[in-house]
Amino acid sequence: MDVALGQTSPSRNASGRLAIEARGLVKRFDGTLAVDGVDLTVQVGAIYGILGPNGAGKTTTLRMMLGIIDPDEGVRRVLGHDRPSEIARLIGYLPEERGLYPSMKAYEAIAFMGALRGMPLKEGRERGRKLLEEYGLPVERQIRQMSKGMAQQVQLLGTLVHDPQLVVLDEPFSGLDAINQGKLERLIRGLADKGTTVIFSTHVIAHAERLCDEVAIIAGGKVPYAGSVDAARDRIPAQVRLETASKDGPWRAALPPGSKAEGNFWNFALPESGIEPLLRALIEGEAGILSLSIERAGLHDAFVAIAGEAAARALAEEKPLEARR
Template sequence: MNIIELSGVTKTFGSVVAVDNLSLEVPKGSIYGFIGPNGSGKTTTIRMIMKIMYPDGGSLRINGREHNSHRLQNVGYLPEERGLYKKMKIGELLQFHGELNNGTDLKRKIDSWLARLDLADYKEKKVETLSKGMKQKLQFIATILHEPEIIILDEPFSGLDPVNAEIMKDVILDLQKKGATIIFSTHDMSMAEKMCDYIFMIYQGKKVLDGTLSHIQDQYGSDTLRIQSDMGAGALEGVAGIEKVNDFSKLQEVRVASGFDPQKILAELLKKTRITRFEIAKPSLNDIFIRIASPDKKEDNHG
């Protein structure tokens, strides 16, 4: 069952088409990753789902109900740019957000969440005394405190150190286990690969990817080689069948030209240097993202 359904949704700002004829179905209980370059339409799509903005065309259904002017019940929303009342105490702020979302048993939940995200000692402190990462966690608690059915997180991991990002990831997965549907936008492709059941990519307002990771990767085939050699990137110069090289210094990721046999590339390389790793793989999400949204691609598109 789909909990969110967008059909032919379009949103324009003046002459700019921010979201163009977008259709999307988010299954209940899934984690749906929204990816795309800055300014591609992710936040506008999220704002339309949240009814903060209204589409100019198309239809949008949440829990089977048509979009209307009433605010969504049982939804938690963490916007991309955080906004908290600086002068409020942490406990009071969470109580305020909990009440605004019709939450119940708030006092117990506030204490429990503050303890889990290591903020219990700050309950009586003002928001302005917190570090950026702490504010991030605080706003996350405010988003999920009322145990919403749908959780929409715009860039939830930005600004977090690896430890806190790990904690946040565990919480998100826990919430999914308890039945919540989670949409999150991110620029962290590895996080999206690891966490999301479905990935949706929007580019210049249009949907360019949508599906499970393996489904998306299948569209691109096994055209990626990961190579480690004594010569490094120098060994790849002049080798036929290589379309693009992404040099990570110790490792080179190579895109093979369509229809070219990777074994021929291996044979060529062995003539030049000693090979310590040669892996034929599907492209990573990061690679797919770059293929779609790189400046070269933009030029191609415009051309």
Template sequence: MGVIEIRGLVKRFGSTVALDGLDLVVEQGEIHGFLGPNGAGKSTTLRILLGLLRADGGSARVLGGDPWADAAQLHRRLAYVPGDVTLWPGLTGGEVIDLLGRLRGGLDERRRAELVERFDLDPRRRSSTYSKGNRQKVALVAALASDVELLLLDEPTSGLDPLMEAQFREVVRAGSTDGRTVLLSSHILSEVEHLCDRVSIIRAGRTVETGTLSELRHLTRTQLDVELAVPVPTELVSAPGVHDARLDGHRLTCQVDDGALGDVLARLSPLGIRSLASSPPTLEELFLRHYDRGGGREPRP
């Protein structure tokens, strides 16, 4: 049974449909990437999982409970970092960490000290003087220092510098090996690629793709970069399964559907392959392809 199980979730704000039958399953102990463009419904989903908003349809279970009816009990076992952290301007960072920790049911003092150190946070400063990144650190320390089973993180590193981002990845990965489950909504694809075991991609309130990164890549194309002994014959550009081909004398770069890879290589080898590099598609390429497909933008050639 999944830590998070969402089936056919629907949420409307007036006449706007924010979630339109969203499905999401997050298994125990995994770090699950939650990807989608702005306005796709990521934050709305997280807020329904927290019982801050009430779903209009479908079902959602968190840690085996009903996120709306059992909110307060469930929240002892999970921690949340919102995408845009706003703090009380007159309170210091240290006070906010202590407050949020206590209201969640207690902080691990050793971890708190370690995280404050690691994120290089000055807990004596008033929240009004913190930058966006520092406010995020306060919420992250409060969340990560508590002993919880599930972390819900909404673009948690959007304000952090690369050094702090690396610290964040390390802490989350360490937490995951301790058996913690993480749902990580993010725009930073390299972060998701590095951290996540499985990924769900949503668009316009629906899940369009879900699975491990290698599963997702299987359904897709491979990037080829080939140098031939002879000038590349132009008919290769229109061969079945070849996309985005670029010819440059002896050089061909293109994307090939995984199913057509054998055929394409069979046509290339008689021509004399001097060098060949193939790489799996990056998450970014997957991501872009999903949004381009019927997403209102022109489809890629």
């Protein structure tokens, strides 16, 4: 399998066709509502992030979409099919619960995962060796002799060995160090560049902000937001930080209500009219502009505004699966 590692924005791959369409998904476990009316649409070739803390319903939603479990209510279509389990060969799925046979050699583990998706073992072994060499991993070493991070990379390659059209990764960055997280981000971009649809769940918003054009925020089994990263960030006005030579004067009347002073600095939300009218008033009033910066809200700020502070705290306190055991 040849995976390009380009830096093309996933938006270039958007075709208008849907890889995933889920409407009104509901799931209960022992009478407890785990997912409550989730709607999601994911375009072919997109990188799509599902954000939320542990227990929010991310994994249950993914498993319903893939046909691993059936929803109690609602419908879903995957790559145009109503029964996702019947097109498993077109899907690569990395569950949060990592699991490989410890006695298997790395290339055999990849071949075995490919065989579960209909790939002949001989071809799987050849591709497994090639992939391991490409990513600098030992080919002949047994899984039990590998670190957790290396074993996780082997399982990821096994998820991709059969060239799936749709790749679904549940908390793929968990347990990886910073270097390997960077490698995984490049791999995800490369998959999207060649037209593969990638959906991943995460509680680390920075990964989604760097990789995704669109995200769904899940909190308490509901999706209060699904859409573009830009639209989510735009829900919060950009913040302006202004430094003036003068501390007072008629120009102060032009500052938006609620502006906060810190010495010669002023902090306020960007006015709806934009910055130009304010700049004219400051210049005409001889405020003496020494510096001015406009900082757009980040996806984390948008998450707090959309999902609430309690969900944001739970997200910040999230631990990797290994630490929760």
